[in-house]
Amino acid sequence: MYNKLVTRRDFVKAAAVTTAAFSTFNILGAQAVAGIHTSKIKVALIGCGGRGKGALKNFLEAAKLLGVEVEVVAVADAFQDQIEGAITQFSLDPSVGHSGFTAYQAVAQSDAEVVLMATPPNFRPVHFDACVQAGKHCFIEKPVAVDPVGARKVIATGELAAKKGLTVVAGTQRRHQQNYQEMAAKIQAGAIGEIVGGSVSWNMGTLWTYPRKPGMSHADFLARNWLNFTEMSGDHIVEQHVHQLDVVNWMMGRMPRTFVGMGGCARRGVAGGNQFDFFSLDMDYGDGIHILSQCRQIDGCYNRVGESFRGTEGYTNGVKVTGKEVSIAPVQVDHTSGTVQEHVDLLRSIRGEGEPLNRSREVADATMCAIAGRIAAYTGKLIRWVDLTENTDSPYYGLELSPKALDFETGDIAMPSLEPAIPGEATDWKLRS
Numbered sequence: 293m294y295n296k297l298v299t300r301r302d303f304v305k306a307a308a309v310t311t312a313a314f315s316t317f318n319i320l321g322a323q324a325v326a327g328i329h330t331s332k333i334k335v336a337l338i339g340c341g342g343r344g345k346g347a348l349k350n351f352l353e354a355a356k357l358l359g360v361e362v363e364v365v366a367v368a369d370a371f372q373d374q375i376e377g378a379i380t381q382f383s384l385d386p387s388v389g390h391s392g393f394t395a396y397q398a399v400a401q402s403d404a405e406v407v408l409m410a411t412p413p414n415f416r417p418v419h420f421d422a423c424v425q426a427g428k429h430c431f432i433e434k435p436v437a438v439d440p441v442g443a444r445k446v447i448a449t450g451e452l453a454a455k456k457g458l459t460v461v462a463g464t465q466r467r468h469q470q471n472y473q474e475m476a477a478k479i480q481a482g483a484i485g486e487i488v489g490g491s492v493s494w495n496m497g498t499l500w501t502y503p504r505k506p507g508m509s510h511a512d513f514l515a516r517n518w519l520n521f522t523e524m525s526g527d528h529i530v531e532q533h534v535h536q537l538d539v540v541n542w543m544m545g546r547m548p549r550t551f552v553g554m555g556g557c558a559r560r561g562v563a564g565g566n567q568f569d570f571f572s573l574d575m576d577y578g579d580g581i582h583i584l585s586q587c588r589q590i591d592g593c594y595n596r597v598g599e600s601f602r603g604t605e606g607y608t609n610g611v612k613v614t615g616k617e618v619s620i621a622p623v624q625v626d627h628t629s630g631t632v633q634e635h636v637d638l639l640r641s642i643r644g645e646g647e648p649l650n651r652s653r654e655v656a657d658a659t660m661c662a663i664a665g666r667i668a669a670y671t672g673k674l675i676r677w678v679d680l681t682e683n684t685d686s687p688y689y690g691l692e693l694s695p696k697a698l699d700f701e702t703g704d705i706a707m708p709s710l711e712p713a714i715p716g717e718a719t720d721w722k723l724r725s
């Protein structure tokens with residue numbers, strides 16, 4: 293059943309991974325489970341940009357907190373200058389660098405035990421699959437796909453990872469923050485009663501663009517300027533707003549049934565790319581319950597990043613819960629930053645403390661919600677969750693944006709259309725596939 297959120301416990305059961313198998317394992321001991329030799333943990337990075345280097349820094353800090361020695365055995369990026377940035381920042385031997393669109397394969401073939409992935413999102417399904425096939429524990433940055441085919445591939449790969457006893461942690465860091473975990477626990481304990489509505493937003497200013505340089509191939513330009521192309525990023529409703537949609541799924545405990553959205557392009561026409569600059573989305577959960585979402589990337593406007601929920605007996609604003617007094621188990625974290633804590637949790641899961649973590653389904657579901665919202669806004673149609681997840685007759689089910697990740701490996705690619713979608717006229721699958 294796609295519509296049911298899969299809990300960590302369900303995942304473990306489904307994968308028949310026994311807790312006993314993990315509990316015998318200690319990261320500081322000499323045991324090896326799922327390929328981990330724990331006196332020193334070997335890590336690799338795919339995508340040496342801002343977040344990739346940030347994730348590696350966070351991983352090193354987390355390992356230090358737990359007293360684990362780390363060896364960086366491979367760093368991969370499409371571009372040599374990005375690799376050199378990582379080599380300089382982390383004082384690595386240049387021989388660990390691999391460049392090009394197939395460089396992820398060198399990481400999969402390396403002796404890394406954990407791989408951190410932070411390329412543009414369109415590459416994630418292919419890279420994640422290669423790493424899990426090779427038996428690596430994975431950290432996958434959000435979002436994890438740009439189309440329904442990619443999101444479902446990540447779910448399948450996540451299930452394979454569970455079968456192999458591999459840990460998967462995603463870059464949805466709110467799941468690892470004490471304040472969000474406490475809010476979730478209070479809501480689950482009934483502090484605000486039943487959630488009957490909510491509003492979430494990521495409204496902020498303009499992000500960066502990478503100007504095209506003379507002689508640049510389409511592939512290189514798109515991989516550099518990925519943030520402005522739907523085919524690469526999923527659009528900012530997917531790339532950025534996925535964080536809020538993940539929080540909604542977490543607090544609601546179920547997926548929306550339908551999506552109605554709108555949006556438009558107010559400034560990217562000038563800056564380049566083919567994305568919208570703003571979206572508004574109505575997600576219908578049934579029983580008269582709607583969650584409204586907004587996201588915008590335009591300078592000089594009112595900004596808000598956060599979530600609020602209205603319940604039958606209270607409400608939340610940000611992570612502040614106003615309602616009934618409830619008792620929850622203490623939430624303990626090792627670090628105040630979710631982006632460090634997620635790596636602490638990854639390492640703890642690898643060494644068998646508590647339940648093994650596999651966040652692939654949660655992040656793929658949140659990504660799929662964001663994709664549904666984008667399709668609703670681009671087409672102007674009502675989009676049903678099942679059209680992306682179960683209904684193989686739906687034109688949206690098989691939507692795969694083009695150029696695809698593998699096209700980058702096999703040669704030059706065609707530039708996608710520079711025209712943003714026109715609701716009511718263009719349909720996402722015709723415009724982009």
Ligand SMILES: NC(=O)c1ccc[n+]([C@@H]2O[C@H](COP(=O)([O-])OP(=O)(O)OC[C@H]3O[C@@H](n4cnc5c(N)ncnc54)[C@H](O)[C@@H]3O)[C@@H](O)[C@H]2O)c1
Nearest residue numbers: 339340341342343344369370374410411413433434463515
């Ligand atoms: N969790 C968070 O809060 C957070 C914050 C920022 C970014 N992110 C996510 O991290 C990912 C990367 O974002 P960023 O800000 O670091 O972008 P970035 O442009 O700084 O880095 C991306 C890197 O990937 C490289 N790259 C592109 N295609 C590649 C390929 N096929 N193989 C290998 N390398 C490739 C680029 O050269 C670049 O170095 C995105 O998915 C983004 O949404 C998450």
